[in-house]
């Protein structure tokens with residue numbers, strides 16, 4: 349089978365999948381942590397970006413927030429708490445969540461808020477507002493390609509009495525126009541992310557799609573020192589590179605190819621507004637939060653906020669590995685949103701002189 353199918357079963361099988369079976373645990377005590385587990389600061393900064401987006405759209409009254417891949421609902425809760433005394437206090441928030449046990453967790457976390465759920469983006473009604481996600485795209489199933497004699501072959505998963513193995517397909521992939529790489533070079537591709545982007549774009553009448561995740565550009569992923577690809581498995585903060593061992597017991601992930609994401613989103617009718625690392629994003633977007641702290645005495649809780657902010661934007665922790673990418677639909681921005689004011693021009697992601705990656 350394609351590795352993407354194996355990964356879909358290992359992570360999302362209703363009985364034994366890592367995410368579907370309630371084994372996944374995010375946070376300090378869990379398998380891995382995300383910007384959300386650092387504290388409510390991340391949600392507070394996103395809330396101020398959402399206010400800015402709402403303002404740029406002309407303050408529409410029917411503005412909606414849609415989160416996909418929200419895990420236990422913590423980020424949605426942090427955002428809604430931060431919006432409580434703002435004009436977006438009544439904005440409707442919808443969680444796109446196919447897994448029943450996660451809907452239950454989200455419902456407990458968000459018990460003080462009025463939110464609703466749908467199982468997939470195709471169930472969305474036409475909306476004006478923002479689709480946002482943190483670490484969703486890295487969790488989407490991907491396939492693995494390996495270079496051999498100047499061509500690319502897919503690694504397929506085979507099962508026998510001894511377990512699962514990778515076998516290199518003898519067919520070459522003519523439909524994946526990647527540049528040649530030395531024998532054994534591996535790269536991951538997400539063939540199915542375009543379906544998700546198309547479903548959201550079809551229903552987004554006016555507004556934005558904001559995705560935050562770890563990853564890099566296509567060219568960076570194909571750099572000589574990344575010949576082994578970026579696949580990694582996580583369980584209890586231990587990392588390994590053996591996805592075929594103990595499926596269902598650990599997370600399987602690979603860096604997001606932001607070039608492929610930008611090209612897929614553009615092909616789905618979205619317009620690229622900006623791409624930058626979390627360090628630059630937070631430096632640009634955290635001004636309202638820092639201003640709000642100026643009025644407060646320096647207490648333990650304000651110091652905690654500053655420490656969280658430092659963890660999120662420090663180049664050696666989460667500042668450079670994580671990236672933010674913003675797309676618009678029928679809402680092109682005359683000047684960048686504050687989170688992208690320090691970003692370099694991101695048009696190079698769409699430059700067709702570089703080979704497209706999506707199959």
Ligand SMILES: C[S@@+](CC[C@H](N)C(=O)[O-])C[C@H]1O[C@@H](n2cnc3c(N)ncnc32)[C@H](O)[C@@H]1O
Nearest residue numbers: 367382384416417418419444445482483484487
């Ligand atoms: C790495 S976790 C990130 C959780 C959370 N956003 C955070 O930052 O802490 C990835 C999440 O994406 C979810 N996910 C993966 N594919 C999805 C899909 N097609 N629709 C909705 N959620 C999905 C998984 O169930 C999991 O909760």
